[in-house]
Amino acid sequence: MNSPFTEPMSRRRILQGLGLAATAPLLAACVGPGQKSTNNGSNAVTGSFDWQKVKGTTIKILQTPHVYQQTYQPLFKEFTDLTGIQVVADLVPEADYYTKLNTELAGGSATHDAFMMGAYWVWQYGPPGWLEDLDPWINNTAATGSEFDYEDFFDGLRTSMKWDFKLGDAAGTGGTYALPWGFELNNIAYNKTVFDKKGIKPAETFDNLIQLAIDLTDRKNDQYGIAFRGSKSWATIHPGFMTQLSREGGKDYELKDGKLTAAMNSPVAVDFTKKWADLAKQAGPTSWTTYEYPNCTGDLGDGKAMMVYDADSATYPKNVKGASKIAGQIAWHQGPAGPDGSLATNLWTWCWGMNSKSKNKLAAWLFMQWAAGKDAMNKAVQSGAFADPVRQSVFNGTFKQTLGGFPGYLEAFEAQVPQAKVLFTPQTRFLETTEDWAVALQSIYGGSDAKSTLDALVTSNTNKVNS
């Protein structure tokens, strides 16, 4: 008997196969690639503002387990009491969170009315129309309470939520596609007890940081100088790497003749990248290429890493009493300034996006408005774990009172926040091209030549962002 594997391909079978293949594009076209935006729903909301306008509605939100999420979970009941809206929160671990969200939004699903996201996702989810433009909601007095005070958000955060989807245009142009909720500045957190014992201070220049990290490395005693992310992900680039690269004068892209040109191979960038990879090798965690932020902050908390160059809000919880081995011994510093004194800092923000396919837009907007509102945020901050609040009034009031004796935290924040913004150039291939950047960095760490690796990256990324 012939098996399907051994039976020769007859002409008829080949023709059948080709026939099926020919129908494929037609079938594919039927399932709706390229989702289109739906109409903004804010115009339907009229009359005076009332929290109880859609009482009895249930909304579903998508979240990832995080300090911000954990801080707000107990507050949801207050939102329900205020509005009569029930909130069902689905949690997906951070490693799989965006896979879930991408798949859901790309499929045109209206399952979740609002979701946590990062500012960079505005560039991915905005152009295909998956995100609701929030400007009409913010400006509609029937939908937004007078106490909302949008201008109270830090300027860099408001800017990072906006884009007009035109390649080459900076963040801050176009509509508002998310509401900031919690954010972070990238700087150095260090083991103050060890620093004090040795009589040393945080480095003020990048070269000094390298030397300091090497000096603090003692592999035999399972102690190393500095932890920063190194996994094969866009997330390796955006915290310490992008912050320090920018301070040293490097950029991701430049606009030339109306086209974005990748600039990761500029002399400054090559020199910096080589040093960064070398720093990881000489004074970083041994399995650096698998390191994500919980590994970095975990090592700091365990007393293994002497410094961490990452988000201030990621290291912040480790200093809370009982949260880590060295709780109470962590201090913060703004990190090394650039040759011209620059403290440019890339910021990250967790924010709320509204699904443009949502069937409960007003309820979702009321929830987002409440979550990013002053009252709820003040209460969240009072829990002692919510850092950093995105509202200036909350930061200057409740947060400063709650902060307690976290040495250098406030000073570093105030030094950095005027120069803090999203330092990447907005573009729709951000995740792909930035992951490629992380891959190049890993290759250089593995021994590849920095210049030729970055040259290849620049060619590839320039093609991708302009295609």
Add this chain to the structure above:
Amino acid sequence: MSTRQHGAMRSADDTVGGRQAPTVSPARRKWRPYILSIPATVILIGILYPFVQGVGYTFLNYRATEGDVHFIGLGNYLQVFTDPLFWGSVRITLTFAIVATALETVLGVIIALLLNRSSLIGKIFEKVLILPLMIAPVIAGVIWKLMFNPQFGILNHIFNLGSTFDFLSEGRALWSIIMVDAWIYTPFVAILVLAGVRSLPKEPFEASAVDGAGWFYMFRRLMLPMMWPYILVAVIFRFMDCLKVFDIVYVLTQGGPGHATSTLQVNAYINSIINFNYSGGATYMFILWIIVYLTAQQLVKLLGRAQARAAGSEA
């Protein structure tokens, strides 16, 4: 077959346990084949539809975050075949598949031969051997990731490698993943081969023993040719599985460091799910399907020949 003949057969055959089987009306008899084939048809459509849709995507520029989707012919294939990353992935995937399959086969055969001798330890080991197969590969990957950790992983501690030796560094990651794969799947090969060894006829071995043949001679001239079909079945299963490896690679390295462990499946996943490039991911998957299909075809032919040879040697 004519209706009359059919009726005649029915009168002779339609008795069950000496009693007349219930009669079925001609209308029901006519529709019964169609009704019975519905589940198979549904399953066939369930398999065929996504497959055809996936192949369709390879001819489009379907990127989920971009609205303009149109037919681009062989554009995706052209892009993939001119991309060094693709050829790197092919090399990594084949290296992984060949080395892992060879390692698992050799170890599996040795273990099967050792277990074939009946002893209490052998019987206990037989039960223990199956344990890695009971663990989901993703979980096994997480366990091994912890064991590979240079700071607190048990392997660096046992082998006294210090905290600077990284099993998942650029030069070692692929070999470490092969080691994990061998840990999970060698028992599968061993069990399959052991079943084969135990089903071999005893007579040829007894006759050889009478003639004074040694253990190695009997192994080489009798056991191995007769075992060959069982070994090949194990090789076919493992090789095809290895070609589409994803879970342990993604858990351990995400395809890194750099591109050191970027297999075809990992690239397909990153293209489709992380980068929203559904057409690019589908192209990778379709090419992988072709590779698996052609490889399986050749391996099954080889199996047929081995079976024929084994039947000859048995006779």
